[in-house]
Structure formats: C-alpha cells, structure tokens
Amino acid sequence: MERIASFCVDHTKLDRGMYLSRQDGDVLTWDIRMKRPNQGDYLSTGAAHTLEHLFATYARNSEYKDAVIYVGPMGCRTGFYLLTRGLTPAQALSLTVDSFRFMAAFEGAIPGASEVECGNYRDMDLPAAKAEAAAMLPVLEHLTAEDLRYDK
Numbered sequence: 579m580e581r582i583a584s585f586c587v588d589h590t591k592l593d594r595g596m597y598l599s600r601q602d603g604d605v606l607t608w609d610i611r612m613k614r615p616n617q618g619d620y621l622s623t624g625a626a627h628t629l630e631h632l633f634a635t636y637a638r639n640s641e642y643k644d645a646v647i648y649v650g651p652m653g654c655r656t657g658f659y660l661l662t663r664g665l666t667p668a669q670a671l672s673l674t675v676d677s678f679r680f681m682a683a684f685e686g687a688i689p690g691a692s693e694v695e696c697g698n699y700r701d702m703d704l705p706a707a708k709a710e711a712a713a714m715l716p717v718l719e720h721l722t723a724e725d726l727r728y729d730k
Contacts, residue, residue, distance in 0.1 A: 589615040594717045596674055598667065598726050599659070605647060606662050608670055608726070612714050613656040620655040624703030625710050627651075628688055631696075632681045632707065633658060635689040642673045667723035675718045681711035 583600050592615050599609040613619050621629070634649040637660070647661040662670055684704070691699045 594714070596671060596718060596721055596726055604663050606665070606670065608660040608662065608674070609657065610660060610674060610714075611657040612710060615654065615656050621651070621657075621710060622703060622706055623655070624701050625706035626655055627698065628691075628702045628704055628707035629658070629681060629710060631688050631690050631702070632684055632711075633660075633677050636677045636680045637673060640673055640676065642669060645669075646673075667726045671718070671721060671723055671726060675715070678711045678715050678718055682708055682715055684708060 587599070587609075592609075592611055594611055594614060597609040597611065599607040601607070612621060630649065630651050637643070637646045637649050640646075642662070642665060645662050645664045647663055649658060649660050651658050660670065660674065662673075665673070684707075688702050688704060690696050691702050693699055
C-alpha cells in the first residue's frame with residue numbers, strides 16, 4: 579500500500595501552531611496542532627471531545643460556514659483538522675482564532691452532548707476543554723497567514 583500523505587509529515591519537526599497540511603483540488607486541510615507530537619502531553623479524550631463539539635458548532639455557524647467541510651480531532655490527540663473550501667489562509671486563521679476564543683470562553687450546555695445526538699455524550703470535560711483552548715490562543719493569535727505552511 580502507498581504511504582498516506584499525513585504519514586509523510588515529519589512529526590519530529592512540528593510545533594504548536596496551524597499549518598496547511600495538504601491540498602486536494604480545492605479542499606484545504608489545516609492542521610491545528612495544539613500539542614507537540616510524541617512529547618507525552620496530549621489532549622484528554624474528554625477535552626478533545628468537548629472541543630470537537632464546540633469547534634464544529636462554532637465553525638458551522640460562523641460567517642464561513644459554507645466553506646467548512648469538516649472539523650475533527652486527530653487520533654493522536656495532539657490537535658484538530660479543519661477542512662475548508664474557498665477560504666484564504668487569512669480567513670482560515672481568522673475562523674480558527676475566533677473558534678478558539680469562543681471555546682475558551684464557553685459557558686453552558688455543550689452542543690450535541692445528549693444521548694440522542696452523540697455516541698459518547700458522557701465523555702465531555704468542559705473545564706479542560708476551555709483550558710486547552712485558552713492555552714492555544716496566544717499561539718494562534720501570533721500567527722499570520724504567511725506562517726501557515728509546513729515548509730516555511
């Protein structure tokens with residue numbers, strides 16, 4: 579079998595940040611790397627699951643909702659993928675920063691966190707999710723659209 583594109587990225591060189599991971603036609607895959615790979619610090623499943631619900635809800639209700647194809651966690655629990663169509667790097671960064679601000683400040687019931695709406699609705703941790711989003715915000719806020727490349 580062919581080696582898939584995400585396994586061709588040198589994870590020893592990745593740091594926290596946001597990167598354009600790949601382009602498939604007009605679909606851009608953004609790597610939102612919240613943790614340095616293989617360093618022993620990972621998102622807890624409850625925090626990652628809560629962030630997934632909040633991030634997807636915010637992104638799909640934002641001004642860019644029609645350009646959002648997918649928001650989901652990395653299986654390695656070091657971050658998220660955001661797939662977009664028709665957004666510039668600056669717009670993708672703006673959406674991500676705004677999403678993380680929303681998640682860091684979120685109060686209330688987690689969207690989609692019921693037995694009817696989610697396959698593991700009990701595995702949520704809002705305080706941990708908010709802390710992880712808040713910790714990532716300074717990283718995202720210091721980026722520019724020109725920073726969003728793996729090969730920089």
